[in-house]
Structures are given as C-alpha cells and as structure tokens.
Amino acid sequence: MSKTAATLTDKTLPENVSTLIDLILEENPMHNSFIQNALGHVTEEELSTLDSYLDFCQSKGQNLPYMADAYLTIVGDTFREQLYFMKHKEYRHKSYADVAGHVYDDKDYMNKYMYGLAITSFLWPNHLDMGRLFVETMPQTRNGKYLDIGPGHGYYLMKAMELGSFDEFLGIDISEASINQTGAILDHFKPEFKERFELRLMDFLDATELEAGSFDAIVMGEVLEHVEQPDVFLKRIAELAKDDAYIYVTTCINAPAVDHIFLWRSTEELEKMIEGTGLKIKTPLRLPYEGKTLEESQAEELSINVAYVLEK
Numbered sequence: 392m393s394k395t396a397a398t399l400t401d402k403t404l405p406e407n408v409s410t411l412i413d414l415i416l417e418e419n420p421m422h423n424s425f426i427q428n429a430l431g432h433v434t435e436e437e438l439s440t441l442d443s444y445l446d447f448c449q450s451k452g453q454n455l456p457y458m459a460d461a462y463l464t465i466v467g468d469t470f471r472e473q474l475y476f477m478k479h480k481e482y483r484h485k486s487y488a489d490v491a492g493h494v495y496d497d498k499d500y501m502n503k504y505m506y507g508l509a510i511t512s513f514l515w516p517n518h519l520d521m522g523r524l525f526v527e528t529m530p531q532t533r534n535g536k537y538l539d540i541g542p543g544h545g546y547y548l549m550k551a552m553e554l555g556s557f558d559e560f561l562g563i564d565i566s567e568a569s570i571n572q573t574g575a576i577l578d579h580f581k582p583e584f585k586e587r588f589e590l591r592l593m594d595f596l597d598a599t600e601l602e603a604g605s606f607d608a609i610v611m612g613e614v615l616e617h618v619e620q621p622d623v624f625l626k627r628i629a630e631l632a633k634d635d636a637y638i639y640v641t642t643c644i645n646a647p648a649v650d651h652i653f654l655w656r657s658t659e660e661l662e663k664m665i666e667g668t669g670l671k672i673k674t675p676l677r678l679p680y681e682g683k684t685l686e687e688s689q690a691e692e693l694s695i696n697v698a699y700v701l702e703k
C-alpha cells in the first residue's frame with residue numbers, strides 16, 4: 392500500500408503539496424523513498440513557494456491530478472531513456488529534428504513536460520540545489536537588461552523579477568507552449584512587470600538582431616543539452632553579455648531525457664567546451680548522482696547536474 396506525504400516527513404506540508412504528493416504516490420508507490428529523501432532536502436519556505444505555484448496552475452485549469460501526472464510523465468520518460476542509455480551508451484536522439492515534433496511542437500506534451508519540470512525544481516534535490524545557487528548569486532541591485540534563453544515554465548524568469556532590480560526582461564523560447572506558460576506565470580505573479588518584459592518565439596541562434604554587449608544578465612537553465620551546437624550558444628552568450636554581466640547556465644552530464652541530444656560524458660569535457668568559448672567559470676556547482684561521488688557517477692555513467700556562474 393502506498394504511504395501518504397504526511398507519513399514521510401515531520402515538516403508541515405501545505406495543502407496543495409500534500410495532495411500532489413499523495414496523488415504521485417498513489418500512482419507510483421515505488422517513488423516513496425525518493426519523495427521521503429526529497430522532503431528531507433526541501434525547506435518549508437520552498438514548499439510554500441511550490442504551494443503557490445500549484446495555486447497558479449490550478450487557476451489556469453490544471454488540477455492537481457493533472458500536475459501529478461505531469462510530474463510522473465517526466466519520471467517515467469526519464470526512466471525509459473535511462474534504460475536506453477544504459478544499453479546503448481548514447482542518447483536516443485541526436486538532432487533537433489528528431490525531437491521537435493513530439494516535444495517542442497506538441498502542445499499537450501510540452502505543457503505537461505514544463506509543468507512537471509517546474510515541480511522537479513522543488514522535489515529533485517539536484518534541481519533544488521541548482522535553483523538555490525541561482526537565488527544566492529543573482530545580483531539583486533543591478534539594473535539593465537536581463538535575458539532568459541529557454542525560460543520554459545517561466546518560474547526562474549518570474550523569480551528574477553521578484554529578487555532583482557533589472558529594468559527590462561527578454562525571454563526567448565523555441566516552443567510556443569513554453570512561451571505561453573512563461574507569459575501566464577509572469578501575468579499571474581508579476582502583473583506590475585507587464586510593460587517591462589518581452590517574450591519571443593524563436594530559436595535563440597536566430598535572434599541576430601540582439602546587440603552585442605548589451606545584456607547585464609543572461610540566464611540559460613537546462614537548454615545546452617537540448618541543442619546541436621552548445622558551443623555556438625555559449626559563444627553567442629559571451630558576445631551578448633556586457634563585460635561584467637551575470638551569466639548563469641545549467642546543464643547535465645550522462646543525463647538522458649526525451650529531448651536531450653548533446654551528450655557530455657564528464658564535467659571536464661563540458662568545462663573545456665565552456666572555456667573554449669570566451670567564458671570563464673566563476674562558481675561551479677557539480678552535483679553527482681544521489682548517493683555517489685562525482686568520480687563514481689562519471690565512471691558508472693550516471694547523471695550529474697551542473698550549474699555555473701560564468702564570466703567573460
């Protein structure tokens with residue numbers, strides 16, 4: 392029999408979160424120990440933020456069973472891709488064309504994927520740690536222009552508005568579903584920013600109109616592994632950033648997912664690429680697979696998450 396959220400933690404769980412976890416465990420009781428560990432990691436304040444996010448989702452017509460299903464879709468799809476990766480030692484897909492139709496351009500799937508991904512920002516300890524690095528390092532008093540490449544669910548762009556003092560925000564995403572979700576979360580939580588942000592539906596590399604050296608902050612979470620030429624993305628970031636800009640990038644190593652197409656097999660391989668693009672690593676966060684060291688994760692080809700504050 393599946394456990395309930397309340398039996399897995401001493402923390403006080405807000406109502407939406409408690410119901411969401413109960414629904415997840417009802418559907419997938421094997422996820423018990425993972426959730427127990429996750430609840431040990433997340434703070435009550437972060438749980439309360441997740442609760443507000445779930446309020447927002449419900450206000451947009453996504454009820455909690457849908458949100459539980461969105462989360463479990465990511466869990467199930469990732470597990471299937473992990474099995475493929477263990478067998479073939481490479482990601483299933485290699486090009487944007489391989490994944491565009493069934494991910495970015497499939498509105499129903501993409502919506503589910505982005506809602507589910509937002510939940511992992513709280514329930515997956517590595518994702519939570521990467522988000523904490525962002526919150527800790529994002530400059531709070533700097534003005535100017537802020538660029539988010541691939542905002543997806545829009546949670547981090549919304550957070551930047553909440554925490555920072557930037558004047559203008561630009562989000563560029565290749566998926567219409569992501570652009571709509573980002574627009575909705577900003578309208579809901581930050582209506583006062585209505586005149587100060589712009590969202591563009593396009594490939595970041597096609598945004599040739601952007602002016603070199605014009606951005607004070609550039610954030611790109613979980614996009615590099617989705618593109619065919621991550622080094623070109625990084626070079627373009629270096630070009631667009633002001634000399635002292637805040638640059639925050641996250642990605643992953645040996646981390647199969649339905650739409651991951653660029654595979655790094657070690658942090659060294661990735662970091663060599665980053666440093667070959669005119670960017671320097673200021674603050675690295677290298678997060679091994681749960682229960683393993685970084686060396687073990689690399690040797691055993693297990694997923695590693697990484698977040699970096701970069702500088703020119």
Ligand SMILES: C[S@@+](CC[C@H](N)C(=O)[O-])C[C@H]1O[C@@H](n2cnc3c(N)ncnc32)[C@H](O)[C@@H]1O
Binds near residue numbers: 508565
């Ligand atoms: C995995 S989501 C990441 C969402 C969010 N940034 C985060 O850190 O959780 C990746 C997002 O990047 C977008 N994306 C992928 N390739 C892109 C490209 N070439 N240009 C712009 N956006 C892209 C996808 O549509 C999706 O919304």
